[in-house]
Amino acid sequence: MPAPNVTPIDDLLWTATRYSDVLQIDRRVVAQALETAPSQERNGVRVWHVRAAFTAIADRIGGAAKKLNPDDMEPKDQLDHWKAANEKLKFAENIGKVVPAAHIERTLGAAFKALAQTLDSLPDALERDCGLPPLAVTAVQQAVDGARNQLYDALMGALDAKT
Known part of the structure; x- marks a missing residue:
């Protein structure tokens, strides 16, 4: 059996078109990748060694994800x-x-302002409209203040967790 025809690796010099054909990559992409790779001229044609060329092409193709x-x-x-x-x-x-942050800030500000005004007026409305005694109104006011403080702490905790 005859010895197989083997080309030494140091003799593997290809043109950009050959790399494009072998790798099935657009020739312009290959040419851009090979701009930085060391090249030689053989018979007036620019050629690149496979080691340098494949590295440059792989960096160009796969390097986009790294950048x-x-x-x-x-x-x-x-x-x-x-x-x-x-x-x-x-x-x-x-x-x-x-949604722009300014729009969210305005909307949440208006919502919490309305909530605060409602909570502020709740004890007075209960006393006036429901005939709640002053001791019960004080208890409602303390419960509302406690709920407001819990809401504030929860909001601040959520904001601190984001930063």
């Missing part, structure tokens, strides 16, 4: 990242998936 931290990106990529994040946030706001 999620904008501080690690190139300035142009940072700008693109923040523009895309801003557009995503605007879209989420437009479809009602996200």
Whole structure:
């Protein structure tokens, strides 16, 4: 049986088109990946060794997932990242998936103000409309104050847990 035709690894020099064909990746993506890899010229054609080329292509293809931290990106990529994040946030706001914090603060402020006014007037209304004796009104006032303090503590605890 004849010896198989084996090419030494040091002789594996391919063009960008060959990498594109073998890996079935768009030639432009391969060319971008190979820009930083060391190359040689053979017969007037630029070629790359498989070790350096595959590493560069793998970094280009799989490296996008590693660059999620904008501080690690190139300035142009940072700008693109923040523009895309801003557009995503605007879209989420437009479809009602996200509500501006100022709107939530106003709405919750109005709701809690109405609740506080109702709780403040409750003992007087019970005394006036139901004929509750002063001792019972005092007990209601203390119960309402206790409930308000519990509500306040729960809200502050929830806010502290978020920060």
